[in-house]
Amino acid sequence: MLQQTQVATVIPYFERWMALFPDPAALARAPEEKVLRAWAGLGYYARARNLQKAARVLAEGGAWPADTAGWKALPGIGEYTAGAVASLAFGTRAPILDGNVARVFSRLVGLDFLPGDKAEAGRAYWDLAARWADHARPGAVNEALMELGALVCVPAAPRCPACPLSAVCVARRDGRENRLPPLKKRVKAEVVLAAAVRVRDARGRLLVERRGAGAFLAGHEMFPLFLGDEARAETWQAAFHRRFPGLRLKNIRAAGRVRHSIMSKRYDVQVWDGEAAGSGSFPGPIWTREEDVEERLTNSLARKIWKAGNR
Numbered sequence: 001m002l003q004q005t006q007v008a009t010v011i012p013y014f015e016r017w018m019a020l021f022p023d024p025a026a027l028a029r030a031p032e033e034k035v036l037r038a039w040a041g042l043g044y045y046a047r048a049r050n051l052q053k054a055a056r057v058l059a060e061g062g063a064w065p066a067d068t069a070g071w072k073a074l075p076g077i078g079e080y081t082a083g084a085v086a087s088l089a090f091g092t093r094a095p096i097l098d099g100n101v102a103r104v105f106s107r108l109v110g111l112d113f114l115p116g117d118k119a120e121a122g123r124a125y126w127d128l129a130a131r132w133a134d135h136a137r138p139g140a141v142n143e144a145l146m147e148l149g150a151l152v153c154v155p156a157a158p159r160c161p162a163c164p165l166s167a168v169c170v171a172r173r174d175g176r177e178n179r180l181p182p183l184k185k186r187v188k189a190e191v192v193l194a195a196a197v198r199v200r201d202a203r204g205r206l207l208v209e210r211r212g213a214g215a216f217l218a219g220h221e222m223f224p225l226f227l228g229d230e231a232r233a234e235t236w237q238a239a240f241h242r243r244f245p246g247l248r249l250k251n252i253r254a255a256g257r258v259r260h261s262i263m264s265k266r267y268d269v270q271v272w273d274g275e276a277a278g279s280g281s282f283p284g285p286i287w288t289r290e291e292d293v294e295e296r297l298t299n300s301l302a303r304k305i306w307k308a309g310n311r
């Protein structure tokens with residue numbers, strides 16, 4: 001939950017999650033829809049799915065992994081999470097390296113490159129992390145490094161006079177604490193054209209579909225959404241009729257525009273309104289009452305689409 005998300009934001013989610021799924025067995029047997037609903041608002045839904053997959057492995061195996069390799073074998077657990085769990089929860093001498101810790105290391109020993117720059121760069125950082133974790137209380141050391149990066153050795157204006165490492169810090173000695181680590185090269189976001197349509201039937205209910213496996217936002221309920229070539233003003237209606245055979249649209253009008261970023265992509269969504277003529281013969285339509293839309297559509301893009309323009 002904490003990846004790319006601040007602690008204060010995560011706390012209510014975490015508490016709700018633990019009340020719903022107090023142990024791996026509870027998470028393992030929960031329907032995916034319930035899991036995604038509990039995660040709604042945190043984004044990066046693959047993490048919720050991986051957490052459930054990992055819970056299933058743990059629930060079947062019946063035991064927690066004893067070492068970092070065991071944690072890394074679980075879905076969605078990488079080097080950092082494995083090290084954090086193994087050292088903080090189980091006292092294993094496992095290294096950790098997140099953005100905060102990398103910043104501390106860069107300044108402390110004067111590394112003028114980032115861990116992701118090239119393979120050797122990552123190794124230099126992980127070697128340092130391993131040396132710090134080789135301690136009688138590796139969990140405490142790792143937690144201290146993370147806290148130091150979060151509270152003292154902060155990105156802009158590090159609080160060096162308050163830092164317990166200031167006497168041995170290379171950046172501090174050389175007056176380079178504001179120049180290390182080097183800035184990340186900005187990756188330009190890829191723009192993806194999209195069209196979404198809010199279709200109402202004669203009773204004022206809205207058409208919602210569940211996104212198929214492998215699709216963008218798989219497993220989520222969403223207004224009919226078309227991406228890329230299918231999203232152009234002159235093509236989305238044909239794509240709509242292929243997906244919802246027999247459901248004709250009338251009174252189609254542009255309703256607004258929505259921009260939404262996920263990872264390195266920026267979705268530029270034209271929102272349309274339309275009315276359904278005929279009931280259609282497609283499988284699994286979910287006609288949703290207007291008052292239930294907010295509750296039903298849990299992902300933030302769907303909510304933006306719902307709020308776009310005038311309804």
Ligand code: SF4
Pocket residue numbers: 104107108152153154158159160163164165166167169170171172177
């Ligand atoms: S002395 Fe300053 S730059 Fe060095 S680790 Fe401490 S806070 Fe960071």
